Amino acid sequence: MELRNRVNVALKEAMKERAADRLSTLRLINAAIKDKDIEARGEGREDGVGEAEVLAILGKMVKQRQESARVYEEGGRIDLAERELGEIKVIEEFLPRQLNEAEVDRAVKEAIAETGADSIRDMGRVMGALKSKYTGQMDFGAVGPQIKSRLCAG
Template identity: 55%
Template sequence: MDLKTKVSSQLKQAMKDKDTRRLSTLRLINAAIKDLEIAKRNCEEGDDAALGNDEVLGILTKMVKQRRESERAYEEGGRLELAEQEREEAEIIAEFLPKPLSDAEKEQAIKDAIADSGAGSLRDMGKVMSLLKQRHAGRLDFATVGPEVRERLAS
């Protein structure tokens, strides 16, 4: 089952269960998917505007990141009820993302990407990051992986 179908079925279930928080979050996901489909349709005349799993994964990853940033901002501002709401939304969205790589798997993925790309210096960091994004989209936090790759290539 593709992610778009999974979101739709979960949306229907949330309606049946009358789970308002989950329902509103799933509607936000659905709206983001539809927005990207419309944008894609407008850019690519006559092409099929259906999104693939990779594109939906990108949307979901971005949404989780936004929620985590908002949560931190609300906590710093003393708005704990809003921070909790953002945390709940991020958890619901994260249910649709693949399981993140463990630390050992992340280390191995970085080693493999460096070896496969033939990277030898910091100039090759883009190649390594590109390879990691192709292989592990949605499973790695690239904000934390970037400095690790930089450190390895610098030494």
Template identity: 55%
Template sequence: MLRERFNEDLKTAMKSRDQAAVSTLRMINSTLKDRDIAARPKGITQVDEAEIIDMLQKMVRQRQESIELYKQGGRQELVDKEQAEIDLIERYLPKKLSDAEQADAIAKAIAETGAASIKDMGKVMAALKAGYAGRMDFSKVGPALKAKLGG
């Protein structure tokens, strides 16, 4: 589904002569093709949606890191370019959970896995990643989970 959306949006961007969108969508397609090729030795011809979402999240993180460096260097035009790419990439990512929704999901995962201590953190994280991949900021989930499990 995402794969088709990329191609359709690329065609639309080309017709409307939106160079920034064309460039970003071509970059997404190129990165996706690289992932597909890397997966071939495992017997996979095309990576799945979860892998595509992971790829998009990495692309956003890379651009956020670049923005920080460009800000330090006083390169506002590059900051703007990177931010435009982030905005376009985020259109394809699932909607992020709010802090309250994230807290509810953590509580539910703890209950479902029967986690009682910090030793069970891996089980809970696995359950959250399976159910909420792309919708949670897992760098914030870890500390919140530790607090709930008494770590």
């Protein structure tokens, strides 16, 4: 639950500093986590969501804001796009460092070797292995085609 604690500490600091934009984003993060906790409890998991799920929530929040910022920019609403980009910066503070291209490439190779994948039918296993190790550190939407090309070529 370290991520939750980090978010709560940052929330309290933002309140003390009267940083309204930051506070607003931190409250959105907390609300998203609590929503997933409630959903998890409904499924019988009394502890709520774990660290990996919190990372997935944060990753999803970043993706949503990137898409919104792009739409706002295309629509000429630079002010709204900048607000979305500001929220992304706050959310990314809680995400692990993103892997660079070479690191992603190495991780994909290792996951294929670990799972013994040799055809496109094994893509789900490779993706599962990557998600268990690298949640929040890579864009799985971008990694999918890379895995597919390796399994088809190999």
